Amino acid sequence: MGLLITLLFLSPFFLLSPPSAAELNTTRRALAGAANCNIFRGKWVYDASYPLYDFSTCPFIDDQFNCLKYRRPDRNYLKYRWQPFSCNLARFNGLNFLERMRGKKIMFVGDSLSLNMWESLSCMIHAGVPKARTLIVRTEGLSQLTFLDYGVKLLLYHTLYLVDMENQKAGRVLKLDSIRSGNAWLGMDVLIFNTWHWWTHTGGSQPYSEEVSAFETSDALGTDKLDEVSRRVEGREWNEPTRSCKSETQPYFGLRYPASTPQAALVVNKVLSRIKKPVYLLDITLLSQYRKDAHPTFYSTHSGLDCSHWCLPGLPDTWNQLLYTALVG
Numbered sequence: 001m002g003l004l005i006t007l008l009f010l011s012p013f014f015l016l017s018p019p020s021a022a023e024l025n026t027t028r029r030a031l032a033g034a035a036n037c038n039i040f041r042g043k044w045v046y047d048a049s050y051p052l053y054d055f056s057t058c059p060f061i062d063d064q065f066n067c068l069k070y071r072r073p074d075r076n077y078l079k080y081r082w083q084p085f086s087c088n089l090a091r092f093n094g095l096n097f098l099e100r101m102r103g104k105k106i107m108f109v110g111d112s113l114s115l116n117m118w119e120s121l122s123c124m125i126h127a128g129v130p131k132a133r134t135l136i137v138r139t140e141g142l143s144q145l146t147f148l149d150y151g152v153k154l155l156l157y158h159t160l161y162l163v164d165m166e167n168q169k170a171g172r173v174l175k176l177d178s179i180r181s182g183n184a185w186l187g188m189d190v191l192i193f194n195t196w197h198w199w200t201h202t203g204g205s206q207p208y209s210e211e212v213s214a215f216e217t218s219d220a221l222g223t224d225k226l227d228e229v230s231r232r233v234e235g236r237e238w239n240e241p242t243r244s245c246k247s248e249t250q251p252y253f254g255l256r257y258p259a260s261t262p263q264a265a266l267v268v269n270k271v272l273s274r275i276k277k278p279v280y281l282l283d284i285t286l287l288s289q290y291r292k293d294a295h296p297t298f299y300s301t302h303s304g305l306d307c308s309h310w311c312l313p314g315l316p317d318t319w320n321q322l323l324y325t326a327l328v329g
Contacts, residue, residue: 037084037086037087038084038085038086039084039087039089039322039325040084040282040283040284040286040287040322041084041085041286042082042083042084042085042287043083043085043253044080044081044082044083044251044253044287044290044291045080045081045083046076046079046080046081047079047080047081048079050078050079050080050081050313051078051079051313051314051317052092052123052124052127052313052317053123053124053126053127053313053317054127055068055069055312055313056068056069057126057127057130058122058123058126058127058312059126060119060122060123060126060136060145061119061123061312062115062119063300063301064112064296064300064301064302064306064309065116065119065296065300065309065310065311065312065314066300066311066312067296067299067300067311067312067314068299068311070296070299070300070301071299072296072297072299072311074249076249076250076293077249077291077293077294077311077314078313078314080251080291081318082287082318082321089321089322089325090324090325092124092128092317092320092321092324093128094124094125094126094127094128094129095128095129096128096328097124097125097128097324097327097328098125098128098129098132098147098150098152099150100327100328101150101152101189101190101327101328102150102151102152103150103151103152104151104152104153104189104190105152105153105155105187105188105189105190106152106153106154106155106188106189106190106192107154107155107156107157107185107188107190107191107192108154108155108156108157108192108194109156109157109159109162109185109191109192109193109194110157110158110159110160110162110192110193110194110195111158111159111160111194111195112308112309113194113308113309114156114158114192114194115156115158116309116310116312116316117192117194117316117319117320118143118154118156119312119316120312120313120314120316120317120319120320121154121320121323122145122154123312123313123317124317124320125147125154129147132147132148132149132150133147133148133149134146134147134148135148140158141157141158141159142155142156142157142158142184143155143156143158144156155188157181157184157185159181160195161174161195162179162181162193162195163175163176163177163178163179164178164179164180164181190327192323234307236259237257237258237259237289237292238252238254238257238258238259238292244305244307245292245293245295245297245305245307246297246298246305246307248292248293248295249293250293251290251291251292251293251294252289252290252291252292253290257286257289257290259289261285262285265283265285268281269281282319282322282323282326284318284319284322287318288315288319291310291314291315294310294311294314294315295307295308295309295310295311296309296310296311299311
């Protein structure tokens, strides 16, 4: 029986893994938590022991996420830990992760947000076993980090839309029922998908021709329309319309986030409700929206103001903390 876990923040992440019955039960308990605990509803609290790793000793951070290397002056954004209202999360343990995942292949599939999360997990593991032998191979479209002493492979497959895109007379057309690149995902023990971020782009980056909005669909996918909404991290989301992420140094601390639920979250929930196999949602939407302070802004090699990605160390470490909870309980 396959296990599908969905991680969602503006850009959905999907985790697909074929567990044993015991692992499935463990994951059910971890994700559902105790009946009275929702690990995705809580608050950000200051924790002097954070971050979980030192940017200067992790060899896996790209410059586009390396805010401290590019002299971000404030440091408080590094010190926040996610605290569920009704329970506590176990601190991430890199050695335990490797022991539990020994011999397994874990692949992230998606765009630069997948890269953000893949590098975060790599750094978190490295901090726990800094002397472990590693081998990293990065090629166009596919990167692989292997922890040689444990046989654990963390892979990253770069794809913007997951599905295939073809040039046709109508223009560039997304084939929603075709995933030829999926052959590269075969043999993985854990698959973590991420998409939607690029679906909101307009102009020359649109995933279909500007003259004809030509999507080819199959009956299995249904006829729901994808609402194209270009959302950025803007002050209007937290009731300060004159601000943007560039000036933020603290999370949003209110109990109710002013912005509405992203359209992507509504679509994903609707689709997941129809899936017959066990599906679990790691709903990181709200906890991520609160972190208006955690973007690279201008402290990276990214061209212009970056309110889409996240500094490392930073928010993606919490995504991986919840992934850790899902995988090892």
